[in-house]
Amino acid sequence: MSDLGGRTALIVGGSAGIGLAIAREFLAAGARVAIVARREQPLAAARQELGTAVLAYAADASDDAAVARVVDDLVRRCGRLDILVNNAAVDLQAGPLIDMPVADFDAVMRLNLRAPLLWSQCAWRASMKQHGGVILNMASLGGMMLYPDMGAYCASKAALLHLTRALAAELGPGVRVNAIAPGLIRTDMSVAAWRGEHGARFASRLPLQRLGEPEDVARSARFLASDAAAWITGETLTIDGGTAVQPGRGRSRQADGGGSAGST
Ligand SMILES: NC(=O)c1ccc[n+]([C@@H]2O[C@H](COP(=O)([O-])OP(=O)(O)OC[C@H]3O[C@@H](n4cnc5c(N)ncnc54)[C@H](OP(=O)(O)O)[C@@H]3O)[C@@H](O)[C@H]2O)c1
Known part of the structure; x- marks a missing residue:
């Protein structure tokens, strides 16, 4: 297909x-796919796996000059940019928000919220204004509910959901803008939450009884990017195995062996 x-x-x-x-x-x-990341070595490994037709750019997604350079180069090579996925994010917190250095708060907002706007602006000016397109913003279930000690990350993702709606309102009908809100997905970023017993315990409390995999999110991104989603914009698709409808608390304690629910 x-x-x-x-x-x-x-x-x-x-x-x-x-x-x-x-x-x-x-x-x-x-x-046709292009990827952006900071570290050269994982970027080269990803390109090797994906195939050399993939364009790989080493850049910090929150750097204004780098964003303009990447988008301009891509549009020069490919003629247009049809699908932008704002997926890079960071969580710099290790405790309560009230004690967080504001410089760290700024850095979280800069990458998680400001950068998606910046990339969207560049994509719009360089291609989408003329040719249309799709923007997907990778938010999080944490943008809808609070994770302990992740207040800045959660706030940035909540704001990203509203940024998504605002851009959808502005950029239609040519450009659709949607967000994806994953629950706990097994990646390096979230390893502390799913490693060892944490993951098995968390999964056992979900209606779908397993952790999310990156492919679960990727399949939905493909749908939202395709014409099958032609009348969907400003929407958030939650992909969480049922975490939001039953965050471990609706399940019978007897069935769970009596413990209370954890969260990520
Ligand atoms: N994993 C989860 O449980 C989960 C749940 C909800 C939402 N999400 C969201 O899903 C997205 C992807 O998360 P993930 O778990 O797949 O993370 P990951 O495995 O750590 O991958 C992050 C990717 O983004 C790149 N990146 C990070 N900072 C960057 C920057 N400043 N500039 C350019 N590239 C940067 C990384 O490469 P470099 O480090 O080399 O730059 C890497 O390619 C994030 O927006 C995250 O908030 C994840």
């Missing part, structure tokens, strides 16, 4: 985890 055939997709934060899975899925769907 080549539902993205002829489209050019740029995945910001595409060398690992969810972004890399999206790159694989978009390639399988027939898209």
